[in-house]
Amino acid sequence: MAPQIYTSPYPSFPIHSTSVFTRLFASRGSGDIGGFSGSLKAFVDADSGASITRAELVQLTLSFAYGLKNHPTTSLFATRGSTVLIFSPNSLAWPVVLFGSVAAGLRCTLANSAYTSAELAFQYNDSGARLILTTEDGLSVVREMFAELGLGKEEAEKRIIVLGQDLRWAGGPSAPASPASKGLLRMEDLLNRGKLDQEEKFEGSNAHETVYICYSSGTTGKPKGVETTHQNMTTLLDIVSPAFPPMTGDTVMLGILPFYHIYGIAKLVHFPFSQGCPVIIQTRFDPVKFCAAIQKYRVTLSLIVPPVLVVLARHPAVDEYDLSSVNLLFSGAAPLGRSLAQQVKDRLLSKRKGPTKLAVTQGIVCPPLSSSHMLRFAGYGLTETSPTTHVLAAEDADRKMGSIGPLLPNLEARLVEDDEGKIDAAEGQPGELWGYLNNPVATKNSITPDGWFKTGDVAIRDKDGYYYIVDRRKELIKYKGFQVPPAELESVLLTHPDIADVAVIGLESVKEATELPRAYVVHAHPEKVKSAAAKAEFARSVAKWMESKVARHKFLRGGVGVIDIIPKSAAGKILRRNLRELAKQEAARGDLGLDVKARL
Known part of the structure; x- marks a missing residue:
């Protein structure tokens, strides 16, 4: 049938079949940008009121692209098809550096600005990134990441471009540079060297080239890089x-x-x-x-x-x-x-x-x-x-x-x-x-032969x-729209010296309309947590310890339960349904101290 x-x-x-940049910025008549007047505001910084118009954005992006391709420090890392990593919260600089990188023919991988150095290192390596764009607040994490990767300080700092608080380039207020960013290349340094006559083209079959690499946690193992092509994104704008x-x-x-x-x-x-x-x-x-x-x-x-x-x-x-x-x-x-x-x-x-x-x-x-x-x-x-x-x-x-x-x-x-x-x-x-980027096994498992x-x-x-x-x-947990893979949290928890085994499930918070990660752990020395008070103290210490190991959205907001054994099948698979049933019983008794219920 x-x-x-x-x-x-x-x-x-x-x-x-065209590039993202061409689709968005190409003129369709006199004085227009992408079919609309160049004088229209495109992006506005809510706090300061500083803004950039559509015409200004074109100039800024082509100037940034020129700087990437021609600055003696960045040119080696900015050839067509190279990958740049953006590690920053939202800002007025985002559309400039994103579209500027695209105009230069680069691929952009986008990292959660709350990542720890270990999490960032994985994405930097896995995506094949060479340059990294970050804020002054993110510099400590980036430097720690490069140190963990074994890159010398001199070489590492060639790969960093700083997005500062100064908005004078957009007609906004000035702000002093932080001492931590002294000597590093800044976005503004790449805006005054010249301007590309036109963006890198991705026409015809070239529109199938990757432009963005966002990371998805998938259902098992570490996060996977998802390749989005120029044609993916331009088609999205239509449909x-x-x-x-x-x-x-x-x-x-x-x-x-x-x-x-x-x-x-x-x-x-x-x-x-x-x-x-x-x-x-x-x-x-x-x-x-x-x-x-x-x-x-x-x-x-x-x-x-x-x-x-x-x-x-x-x-x-x-x-x-x-x-x-x-x-x-x-x-x-x-x-x-x-x-x-x-x-x-x-x-x-x-x-x-x-x-x-x-x-x-x-x-x-x-x-x-x-x-x-x-x-x-x-x-x-x-x-x-x-x-x-x-x-x-x-x-x-x-x-x-x-x-x-x-x-x-x-x-x-x-x-x-x-x-x-x-x-x-x-x-x-x-x-x-x-x-999935660089992961043919995950791709094969996700897509059927037809x-x-x-x-x-x-x-x-x-x-x-x-x-x-x-x-x-x-099994994926979703905390306020962010993906939290239980396997990733379990792998981190197993590095705790006093945890012998662990499983993570999601609790549904009615109050917050989201899911909260909850861990069940087995103490490596059960004799130390015989009393209810000892178990509660150990649980609190584990949750606090975890906050130093992962990004905020992965915190164990559903708490930690100390149990004698993690239920598993004969093949060794965690029986999460048993833990969900346990969580329901705990919630019914009021032991969780949260307005939650275990996800079915």
Whole structure:
């Protein structure tokens, strides 16, 4: 029997083979940049108000690209196809260095700005990066990383470019350079040496070359580098557009999502620019600053994650600022519950007078994860895909609240029951055809011989073709949109001198609308933790110790449980379902001290 293949309700788009830079910046008429006036603001620093227009961004990026390719220090590391790593929180410099690197023909790998030196070292090596762009605050981690990699100080510092706090290059306020950055090359040093006449071209088959390498935790082992091509990203700009409301001249987007996350880089740095919409950049989410920026800049649209909605449902700042300009909140990166979306909508609308419109909706930006549910891009090979598969349009936000929407154009999906894809079912999860960098085994395990990518999530498709995420088969924990692989945390915990065995599961926090990693550990010397008080003290010490070993989003916020033995199968596989049952019992007794429940 032929498999049941679902298609998108939207008309398909033609696929264009060109570079990301050309697609975004090419002039389509006199004085325009990418189809919009060069005088329009492109990005604005929320705190200072410093901004860059579309025309200024072109000049800055081509100047930065020229500096990379011609500066005597960086030229050896900036040949076409080389990889540069960006290790920085959001800033006005981000679009300049990102698109400048792309214009120079480089590949960009984007690292979590909270990474430890060990985590950063893995990505630096695995991606093949040669240069690293970082802030003054990130210098200590970068230097420690290079030391761990055995690179001498003189050689290491040739590979560092500093993104400082000084915004005079964008007409903003000045700031002194930190003593720690003395002698290092700065972004500004590369902006005054000249300008490329044109960007590096990636036309035709060259559009299949990699441009971005974001890292996904996958389901086993260390994180995997996901290769996104020029054509992936340019196709995304087309297929997402039908599900988004038109971005008129009055549309203003507030950007709080981290740019190093695929959700942020795709939907904040690329998509708004392709629509002529300015983005107000905030370094990170802060409830008061978030509300203040909405009031100051009359923000109409913001891309968020579910934990932000938790804050908006309860934080007093919502009542202290005028948020009436907002007409769309778009949530992604993790499932959004119907009740939470309704709470936020009701609270925001309660402050308004007269007829108003407000949509709280969601889409899914699916990382490439291996499992048993499948989706593919119709007619495309691995290099033809893009990160977003579903978007719930604003007009459907009430009617289909809780849904991730229908398939986007050019996509096909299957919902299957078995690992081989022989049995169609009403369950499954759409995903992308993305391959894993330098990891053919993981790629092979993720993609079937006939081209379907396995996502690991379980979904329901209703009679109207709208999809609802109901569960995940994979073990991956999601903390506020960030992926936390249990195997990675377990490998770190096993380096603790007093831990003999360990397993990590995710607890669902109702209060925070996210999952919290919880570890169960076996003490190497059980006689030392016989009493309840000794176990509690050891658990606290392990959680504190872990905070020095991993990034903040990987902290053991679900706590640590000390048990006698980790349940395992005869083959040695951790029986996490047994630990989830244990967590349920602990939660029922109130032993966890958290408003949580174990994930099914």
